[in-house]
Amino acid sequence: MEKINCTIVTPEKLIVSKEVDQVIAPGIVGEFGVLPNHVPFISILDVGVVKLFYDNLQDKYVVAGGYLEFDNNVANILCDEVFTKDNVTKEEANKALSELESKLNEEKPNTSEYENINKDLLKYKYILNVLFEGEK
Numbered sequence: 001m002e003k004i005n006c007t008i009v010t011p012e013k014l015i016v017s018k019e020v021d022q023v024i025a026p027g028i029v030g031e032f033g034v035l036p037n038h039v040p041f042i043s044i045l046d047v048g049v050v051k052l053f054y055d056n057l058q059d060k061y062v063v064a065g066g067y068l069e070f071d072n073n074v075a076n077i078l079c080d081e082v083f084t085k086d087n088v089t090k091e092e093a094n095k096a097l098s099e100l101e102s103k104l105n106e107e108k109p110n111t112s113e114y115e116n117i118n119k120d121l122l123k124y125k126y127i128l129n130v131l132f133e134g135e136k
Contacts, residue, residue, distance in 0.1 A: 002036035006052055006075040008061060008082055015061065015082045016052070023075050024051040025068050040071040047123050049130050050077060062126045064119075083127050090132045097124040 003019040023034045026048025045066045052059045066079030100121045107114040 002073060003054075004034065004036055004070075004073050004075050006077070008050065008063075008077040008079065010079055010082055015084070016059070018052065018054065020052045020054040020075075022053040023068075023077075024049075024053070025077065026050070026063065027068075034068075034070055034075060036073050038070055042067060042069045045077070045079065047119055047126065049126060050082075060130050062123065062130055064123050081123075083123075083131065085131050088127055088131070090128065093124050093127045093132070097121065097128065100124065 001021070003021060004023060005017075006020045006023055007017040008015040021036075025032060025034070025043070026046045027043045028046045031048070032043065045063055045068055047064050048062070050061045050063050052061075062083040063077070063079045064081035064083075066077065068075060068077045070076075100117055104114065104117045104121060107117060
């Protein structure tokens, strides 16, 4: 069975590079999946979760936007920020979420600052709900 060579990178470093069976990513118009031999395309990514499926396993990465380019069974995912249990703790995420909720209450709705804070809130909610799901 053919595989996808998938890499996830930020401006600072390579997060992961592996052969996978499928990639699920958060596009700006909704979540989408990519299988081997998909037609070439580029998609803008929203805040959400990238899921890599391989050997009956699944890895999850919380991304803060970016884009995915796919061509010839190579998926390159380029993101501003990528979160895993290796680079964020549950305590850090809870603290950031609390601070952002306080900031959001001080902002007027329908402003760019309000939208930016809301996007960051969403990112930390994904971190807590996806990376630390089921943990007390």
